[in-house]
Each structure stands twice: as structure tokens, then as C-alpha cells.
Amino acid sequence: MVWRIEADRQVCLGTGMCAGSAPDYFELDETGRVRVVRDDIEPDEVVTDAASLCPVEAIRVREAASGKTLAPL
């Protein structure tokens, strides 16, 4: 199974929750907004956790094949 990470940079506040809790998958760019380091990934709970922690729900994790949302729920 492959998971896909999407981030909405228009909504992102740059809180750093994602980059701090899942630094292998997210970073903040020079404007302070989220950048997804790898978008298609092996399932890893750290990513769905990061999506659930974002206060503005700017991150979405889907099952790549079905498009089903895994987080935030």
C-alpha cells in the first residue's frame, strides 16, 4: 500500500507542528510554510499523527490507490 501526502500551503499557518513531529516527511520553507519532503510513502503512523495535530488541517493523508482520506478524520 502507498500513502499520499497533500499539503495546502494557502491554509498553512507555519506552526511547525508537522515539521517538529514528523521531520522526515515535512519541513518549513523560507516563507515559513509547509513543504512535503516525500509525497508518496510507505504507511507510517507518524504522518497521520502529524496531519491530526495541524490546527488548521492543512495536511491530508490519503490511500494513493483509492483516494480515501486517512487523516485528519
Added chain:
Amino acid sequence: MVEPRKYPFSEPDRLNLDPAYGEVRAGEGLVRVQLPFGRPAWLATRYEDVRLVLGDPRFSRAQAVGKGDEPSLIPFGPGPDTIVAMDPPEHTRLRRVVAKAFTMRRIDSLRPWVQKIVDDLLDDMEKHGSPIDLVESFARPQPGMTIFELMGIPYEDRPKVQRWTDIALSTLSAGYTREEVLEAAASIRAYLADQIDIRRNDPKDDLLGVLVSARDEQDRLTEQEMVNLGVAVVVTGNETTADQITNFTYLLLTHPGHLQELRDNPGLVPQAVEEMLRYTPLLAGTSFPRVATEDIVLGDVLVKAGDAVLPSMMSANRDESVFANPDVLDFHREDNPHLGTGHGVHRCLGAQLAKMELEIALSSLLKRFPELRLATSAQEVVFRKGTLQRAPQELLIAW
């Protein structure tokens, strides 16, 4: 090594930031300091460094606590089973339990309910008549009612929770003994534990219910972690917003031009709240140090692995390399990436709620009382002493 500098640099002076922060920013950026308790630490003062310490996983909160030597302004530090003392993944595990209750979407849905709380309090103030103390009539009850209701604990208990909080979060100059401070902190935990037991027998979908279900049905946190998480939400939700409502009202009533701007253009209130979050040094001093897990250059200094670093958000928010005219209150800043609600995994959980409350509280206060003013001179406003957070202890207003 040179003798560390005594910190805080001075007793807090109203809402003025000690110029020493600016001197350190202009100098090496970091300075070695000794707090009232714990081992010496570095104080980071520049925006770039403070943001890095808050956001970079190479800085650990967990390694700073639990050894009895955490640099601290108060005689006890958070235990290892509190969320403010954790690193990911433990921190993530706890934060996930409560994160959903504080998303922007969820908080926006609470606006009409908070507006009602605010309107009812303003009705009572009008009935009482001018002058009145803003702190006890409005600034404390509004966030108090909000967080007690969200949590699911009886609002009648706020006076005793407030009393314990005042003692537990007091600094040395308040004059409480270490035993009194520890006892007050223990009383808050015991109170929350009791409330949790009540919720176990009377399930509801408030925040206590969320905690109980995460613990009892999903085994996501320990009993002690659950109690401490509840304490953190109640104490910060009750205290921080209350002090900022008072501080921001004080700022507006002592800056007539800014007050008039908001009266002429109420749409500016959200931006004004962001700017006052940047401008107001809420804390008496910086606490919650992080420990470097490897050698890292910060400012002009090599921080060694194992060194403790205090990230000063108050100082970062006045960094002239990020904010033009940083010591000027300016409601028209286009870009305002302030650190008033923190940054990184420990960023304030309740930031969205607090901003919403502040927006509604301030705009409603101005609308209700078109002639709102201080009932005393600004010099006569007395600020609290011996507490971690700054705010006027009483703010007499008139209309």
C-alpha cells in the same frame, strides 16, 4: 567560563520589555544566564535562533526535565508525564488526544456561544454601572466560563482553582514557601482527578469525556498523563487569555490613537490581536528550556550537546531584523510571523481559541461602551507582582 548573568534581568516593569534583551540581540545573540532555580542556561534572543530552538528536533524538552536541575523561575518543574515536558513521539501521543477539540474549524463553530458569554457579562457590567474592575467582572470570567464549560467542570469551582493557580504559578518574590507552592499544584491535580472520576460515572462528550475515553477505552495515555493533561488545559485556558484580555484593554486605553483606529474600523480587530500578541511581553521571564542533543551554533555561540537553551519569544518578537520598528504597536503590519503563541510541537494548543476569545471580547467591549476609558490615570494601574505572567491586578474602567 564567565559568571552567568542573573535572570530575569529585572523584575517585570508593567508591559515594558527590559532593554537588556535588545542589547543581547545586538551582541552575541546568546547570553549565559542563571535562573532562580536549576543549572545555568543559554538565553536565545534573536528571532531566527528562538524559532530554531522551538522547532528543531535536535532540541529536546524531555532532556531538560526530571533531573531536578531544570532552569526555572518557580521552585518546581513539570514532571516527566506532562505534555510540556515531552518530545515526539510521546508528545504526539498526548497532543493527538486533545488536538481535534482545538482545530480552527471546531473553534469557529464555538463563536456564537462565546459571543453569548461575552454579551451576558457586558449586560451585568452595564447593570452594575461605571466604574468597574475589568479583571473580576469580565477578563477572568469570560475565558473561565469558556474553558470550564468546554472541559465539563463546574464554574462555581473557579475561585478555588484560581487560588491554587495563583500560588502554583508564583515566582520567588510572591513569598510563598516551596511547600505551599507544591501543595497548591497537588491540589489542582487532585481536583482534576476527582472531576475525571465524576465523568467516569456520568459520561458526556466534553473534554473530560474525551480524556476518559482516550484512557479507558483506547488506552492511549496513563492515568497520571490524563490528569496532568487536564490540568494543563484548565490552567492555561483560564489564566493566559484572562491576562491578555486585561493587558490588551490596558494597551488600547493607553494608546488613544490605536483605540480610535479600532472604533473606526472594527474589521481591524483580528490584526490588532495578532499585533498585541507580538508586542506584549506576557511572561516575567523565559522558561521551558530545551537541551541541545548535539553541538549547534546559535547566534555567535557554539552550544554544546547537553547545554540548556531558553528560547525567548518576547525578545524574538522585538527583533528588528524581522519586524520594522519592533517597539512600535502597529495594527497594519502586512507580515506578522510573531512567536506570541510559540512555534513547533509545543505551540499553544489553545491559540485558536484564545485569539477567537480575544477578538470577540475586545470588539464587543468597544461596541458596548463607546466612551470606554480608564477610571484612573495609567500610572495608578497596579500590576501584579510575583507571578509568572504579567497583567494589571485590577483595571478600573469607566464609560
